[in-house]
Amino acid sequence: GIQVEQSPPDLILQEGANSTLRCNFSDSVNNLQWFHQNPWGQLINLFYIPSGTKQNGRLSATTVATERYSLLYISSSQTTDSGVYFCAVESYNTDKLIFGTGTRLQVFP
Amino acid sequence: ETGVTQTPRHLVMGMTNKKSLKCEQHLGHNAMYWYKQSAKKPLELMFVYNFKEQTENNSVPSRFSPECPNSSHLFLHLHTLQPEDSALYLCASSQDGTNLYEQYFGPGTRLTVT
Numbered sequence: 001g002i003q004v005e006q007s008p009p010d011l012i013l014q015e016g017a018n019s020t021l022r023c024n025f026s027d028s029v030n031n032l033q034w035f036h037q038n039p040w041g042q043l044i045n046l047f048y049i050p051s052g053t054k055q056n057g058r059l060s061a062t063t064v065a066t067e068r069y070s071l072l073y074i075s076s077s078q079t080t081d082s083g084v085y086f087c088a089v090e091s092y093n094t095d096k097l098i099f100g101t102g103t104r105l106q107v108f109p
Numbered sequence: 110e111t112g113v114t115q116t117p118r119h120l121v122m123g124m125t126n127k128k129s130l131k132c133e134q135h136l137g138h139n140a141m142y143w144y145k146q147s148a149k150k151p152l153e154l155m156f157v158y159n160f161k162e163q164t165e166n167n168s169v170p171s172r173f174s175p176e177c178p179n180s181s182h183l184f185l186h187l188h189t190l191q192p193e194d195s196a197l198y199l200c201a202s203s204q205d206g207t208n209l210y211e212q213y214f215g216p217g218t219r220l221t222v223t
Contacts, residue, residue, distance in 0.1 A: 004151075030209065031209065031210075031211070033211050033212065035214070040216065041146075041197050041199075041216065041217040041219065042214070042216045042217065043199065043201075043214035043217075045211060045213060045214075048211035086152070088152075095157070095164070095165070095206055095207060096154050096157075096165070096167075097142075097154065097212055098151075099151045099152040100151065101151050102151070
């Protein structure tokens, strides 16, 4: 099945810093989502981005489908950005959303 | 209520108990999902229902029994669980069961089996 790898596994930042999270996948996809899981376990939708670039406030994402990767950019990070960021993909031949192992982000004041 | 809701939020049960988890979506979606998130493991898909029909059972043990009475409600019936079943159980919904729509998740039920 399709493999999803996220990097880095852990990231520690000071408030105000910028960061880039990466998601590599092993097959063509027609669904890619980025989620933020807060400390209470809630998965919050950030982007639905099987291709192209999107921006939402301090967050933006780019997926280069032909090269099988996606990037999530966080600018001017805040302590509330702390949590685990997941990338999840669905390939053309399956209806399953496959999750990566996540990037754990800690933002300190 | 908006989005996807789950009850209870926390559950502690013994191995001989029977309990049920409830999920309700208020998004007008036609597909609903159960996922399991264990410590230090990726989210694992358990079941998929599309237009009330089960379309995916990801080799889940029979001590987990799903029920989807309509497109808005999804249950997970639990019986004779094992301690290793302790995890966060997440419900999600999407427009339909194809891979063309994003999934929205509920807040989860944190289950502890003693």
